[in-house]
Amino acid sequence: MSGNSKNSDYVAPPPGLINISPALLCRALVLVLLLLLSVSTLRAEPLNILTYEESPYALMVGKTQKGLLVDMLAELFSRTSLRYKLRFIPLKRAIITVERKPGYCVLPIVRSQEREANFQWISPMLVSRYGLFSQEKRSIPLVTLNDARPYKIGSFLGSGIGEYLLDLGFKVELTSLSALNLHKLKRGRFELWAADLISAREMMRKQGIKFGRPELVFYTSIRAMACYRGMPAEQLSELQNALLSMYQDGFMKALYLEYGVDM
Amino acid sequence: MVSLSLRFMVLLLFTMLAGVSAQGAALQKHMAEKWAADEFQPSTLTVNEQMQEMNWFIKASEPYRGMQIRVVSERITTHWYEASVLAKAFFEITGIHVVHELTGEDDVIKKLSAQILTGQNIYDAYINDSDLIGTHFRSDAVVALSDFIKAKGADVTLPSLDLQDFIGLKFTTGPDGKLYQLPDQQFANLYWYRHDWFNRKDFKKRFKSRYGYELGVPQNWQAYEDIAEFFSKDIKEIDGQRVYGHMDYAKTDPSLGWRMSDAWFSMAGVGDRGLPNGLPVDEWGIKVEQCRPVGASVQRGGALNSPAAVYAVDKFKEWLTKYAPKQASELNFTQAGQWPGKGIIAQQIFWYTAFVADLTKPGLAVMNSDGTPKWRIAPSPVGKYWQSGMKSGYQDAGSWTLLKNTPLKRQQAAWLYAQFVVSKTVSLKKTLVGLTPIRLSDIESDVMSERAPYLGGLVEFYRSRGRDVWTPTGTNVPDYPGLAGYWWQYISQIIEGKVSTQSGLDNFAAAVDRHLARLGESAPGKCAPKLNPLSKRDFWLKKSGSPKAVINESPAGKTLPYQEAVNVWK
Numbered sequence: 114m115s116g117n118s119k120n121s122d123y124v125a126p127p128p129g130l131i132n133i134s135p136a137l138l139c140r141a142l143v144l145v146l147l148l149l150l151s152v153s154t155l156r157a158e159p160l161n162i163l164t165y166e167e168s169p170y171a172l173m174v175g176k177t178q179k180g181l182l183v184d185m186l187a188e189l190f191s192r193t194s195l196r197y198k199l200r201f202i203p204l205k206r207a208i209i210t211v212e213r214k215p216g217y218c219v220l221p222i223v224r225s226q227e228r229e230a231n232f233q234w235i236s237p238m239l240v241s242r243y244g245l246f247s248q249e250k251r252s253i254p255l256v257t258l259n260d261a262r263p264y265k266i267g268s269f270l271g272s273g274i275g276e277y278l279l280d281l282g283f284k285v286e287l288t289s290l291s292a293l294n295l296h297k298l299k300r301g302r303f304e305l306w307a308a309d310l311i312s313a314r315e316m317m318r319k320q321g322i323k324f325g326r327p328e329l330v331f332y333t334s335i336r337a338m339a340c341y342r343g344m345p346a347e348q349l350s351e352l353q354n355a356l357l358s359m360y361q362d363g364f365m366k367a368l369y370l371e372y373g374v375d376m
Numbered sequence: 377m378v379s380l381s382l383r384f385m386v387l388l389l390f391t392m393l394a395g396v397s398a399q400g401a402a403l404q405k406h407m408a409e410k411w412a413a414d415e416f417q418p419s420t421l422t423v424n425e426q427m428q429e430m431n432w433f434i435k436a437s438e439p440y441r442g443m444q445i446r447v448v449s450e451r452i453t454t455h456w457y458e459a460s461v462l463a464k465a466f467f468e469i470t471g472i473h474v475v476h477e478l479t480g481e482d483d484v485i486k487k488l489s490a491q492i493l494t495g496q497n498i499y500d501a502y503i504n505d506s507d508l509i510g511t512h513f514r515s516d517a518v519v520a521l522s523d524f525i526k527a528k529g530a531d532v533t534l535p536s537l538d539l540q541d542f543i544g545l546k547f548t549t550g551p552d553g554k555l556y557q558l559p560d561q562q563f564a565n566l567y568w569y570r571h572d573w574f575n576r577k578d579f580k581k582r583f584k585s586r587y588g589y590e591l592g593v594p595q596n597w598q599a600y601e602d603i604a605e606f607f608s609k610d611i612k613e614i615d616g617q618r619v620y621g622h623m624d625y626a627k628t629d630p631s632l633g634w635r636m637s638d639a640w641f642s643m644a645g646v647g648d649r650g651l652p653n654g655l656p657v658d659e660w661g662i663k664v665e666q667c668r669p670v671g672a673s674v675q676r677g678g679a680l681n682s683p684a685a686v687y688a689v690d691k692f693k694e695w696l697t698k699y700a701p702k703q704a705s706e707l708n709f710t711q712a713g714q715w716p717g718k719g720i721i722a723q724q725i726f727w728y729t730a731f732v733a734d735l736t737k738p739g740l741a742v743m744n745s746d747g748t749p750k751w752r753i754a755p756s757p758v759g760k761y762w763q764s765g766m767k768s769g770y771q772d773a774g775s776w777t778l779l780k781n782t783p784l785k786r787q788q789a790a791w792l793y794a795q796f797v798v799s800k801t802v803s804l805k806k807t808l809v810g811l812t813p814i815r816l817s818d819i820e821s822d823v824m825s826e827r828a829p830y831l832g833g834l835v836e837f838y839r840s841r842g843r844d845v846w847t848p849t850g851t852n853v854p855d856y857p858g859l860a861g862y863w864w865q866y867i868s869q870i871i872e873g874k875v876s877t878q879s880g881l882d883n884f885a886a887a888v889d890r891h892l893a894r895l896g897e898s899a900p901g902k903c904a905p906k907l908n909p910l911s912k913r914d915f916w917l918k919k920s921g922s923p924k925a926v927i928n929e930s931p932a933g934k935t936l937p938y939q940e941a942v943n944v945w946k
Contacts, residue, residue: 226482226630227629230864237493256464257463258459332479335483357493
């Protein structure tokens with residue numbers, strides 16, 4: 114519409130002001146409100162945290178999520194203004210999802226130099242020791258990791274530790290699920306099983322399999338929460354500061370003790 | 377497993393014999409003799425002297441027998457030897473089981489930081505690059521070894537350790553005069569080139585006719601660029617194979633940052649004169665007043681976004697695009713390290729001598745049939761902002777580091793292992809395996825003279841003053857773990873073309889300034905950062921020294937014959 118309309122209540126604005134009709138103004142206001150609403154919705158959008166079953170860190174008991182990391186996450190986010198949604202999916206898929214999708218994080222994964230540039234990191238969430246277990250009735254003497262070179266070692270995809278051993282030239286067989294390795298070792302499909310000590314202990318207890326103490330505890334990893342590379346710096350810093358405070362006020366030590374894990 | 381592991385059996389044996397100490401000591405002595413004869417040869421010590429050292433270790437380790445300790449280092453040949461061979465020998469001789477873990481250098485730093493942050497004793501000792509010396513002396517988290525060996529570590533300090541024999545102590549000593557780390561291995565970043573190709577008469581003639589001077593070891597970046605162009609664009613093929621006049625790596629990865637912070641900026645001449653690092657502005661572009669960092673940006677007196685820094689990054693990017701193999705931009709430090717061995721690279725502006733052991737393997741395309749290499753290492757060429765009296769390149773000094781939050785008994789046991797792997801008994805053999813020398817006595821030994829022709833110039837370098845001029849990151853950098861990540865994150869944006877070099881470096885310098893400010897606020901102290909006020913760039917650029925004003929003219933290319941180039945170190 115151009116010019117004045119006789120039937121309109123419209124009063125021309127003084128010269129110098131922008132000429133906007135009330136209807137247009139209303140529409141603009143609605144638009145602004147919608148925009149503000151969508152921004153606040155975006156802000157309130159929970160972070161999607163992906164994890165995988167690894168007792169005692171994270172497990173599903175019926176429909177309930179339990180474990181050390183589940184409790185740690187609850188505390189972590191309670192110390193921030195952020196919300197989150199925790200889902201269980203296989204590790205490899207979780208890592209690929211986080212590499213591609215904004216608003217996603219995965220934990221726990223090994224923080225390594227090779228992975229450093231692919232994610233933003235909230236770290237350290239877990240310090241894990243890895244051991245080489247042999248069959249119950251077979252002793253494989255190991256003083257150094259190099260002593261394991263003649264043997265086939267089982268590990269699982271995406272764990273980081275299997276990849277580490279492969280990189281060093283060891284013979285490694287990777288499975289998609291860590292729990293499968295217990296049976297493989299029992300059946301002699303490989304001679305040594307490389308696993309995180311805490312979860313190995315839990316798996317052996319649950320499956321009623323005893324391999325005893327590891328032949329060698331050969332590696333330590335820092336496991337962390339890896340988030341989408343483009344995660345906003347404010348979110349990252351809020352989470353990192355919250356994690357730091359959990360170490361400083363003794364929360365982490367108490368949590369580890371509750372789960373029988375020695376810090 | 378139910379049956380007994382080797383470790384358990386040996387420990388049981390040690391325990392059983394503890395009550396019969398004479399037999400226990402006899403078993404250990406026997407083990408020591410076996411290792412000395414079978415493995416620890418050659419040595420600068422006589423067998424008797426070696427056994428004196430070993431007997432001391434046997435005696436000093438008594439209170440720690442049966443302990444398992446855990447140490448960590450990066451993954452290079454030297455540390456693989458320690459983790460696989462020396463840790464085993466130490467166990468059999470002392471009864472202390474050392475798990476020596478190997479991981480990426482960036483991981484070592486992350487783990488060390490995590491131990492400081494969480495208070496959890498993740499490792500009993502670290503072999504950590506001396507680049508962290510500026511962090512360590514300010515942090516109050518690291519044991520000052522010079523104090524330790526006089527007090528809590530006195531009983532476990534090897535009488536024949538001979539600290540003065542270590543060539544890298546100046547890199548691991550803080551401005552407070554205290555020794556914070558003990559060098560375990562050292563390697564330098566030197567110019568690497570195909571000596572055989574450079575000596576071909578046809579190539580020499582062609583190069584001279586095109587560029588007007590001799591094909592030889594480049595002394596400046598212009599000559600390096602000319603040689604890169606010559607092999608990549610003019611020669612192109614040798615014996616039917618595509619060849620390149622330049623090799624590098626640029627994958628977005630922590631190691632991209634090292635390329636710049638380790639050496640590229642120092643060779644370009646970003647910093648001030650001074651050794652081991654420029655003062656008051658170092659090669660990271662950080663300016664200090666006394667020991668206090670006051671800024672990295674030119675606006676605060678630093679040089680991280682100075683014309684010299686822009687020149688350094690521009691040349692890196694230009695040469696990578698024009699003269700390196702296409703794959704180079706997708707490679708990291710480890711992957712790129714293998715390329716010179718393929719026999720298609722004519723020169724590399726700097727190359728980590730930690731790879732010498734890998735590049736002297738018989739049968740490689742870069743080795744002669746008599747076991748001598750076809751390549752040589754020489755001083756790296758320098759950029760147009762470089763001036764005499766400045767550091768000329770980077771040297772890595774992986775060094776034993778004890779953290780204060782490790783329980784004392786574990787510190788002491790770890791300190792025994794640390795000294796064992798650098799002791800004169802084993803260090804010459806270790807040097808021959810990994811080629812990362814730390815002791816003057818090893819470097820000057822007859823054995824090293826015999827090996828020299830087979831090592832492409834490594835021995836000559838370590839016998840020269842070059843070993844003092846190629847230096848690690850220094851004490852201007854107050855938080856290496858916190859600042860190192862900025863390098864690869866900001867430089868990669870420039871390499872990927874997301875921002876111009878100047879604006880990428882402006883962002884980088886501003887981020888470092890902010891980090892320094894936060895550090896100063898969170899941990900104030902005598903040497904904590906305190907930023908200079910912002911000034912106009914010209915205010916600082918017009919003063920003498922770094923940050924240096926722009927130099928528009930390029931010096932003419934200059935080369936030297938190999939022997940003359942090497943003599944520059946003398």
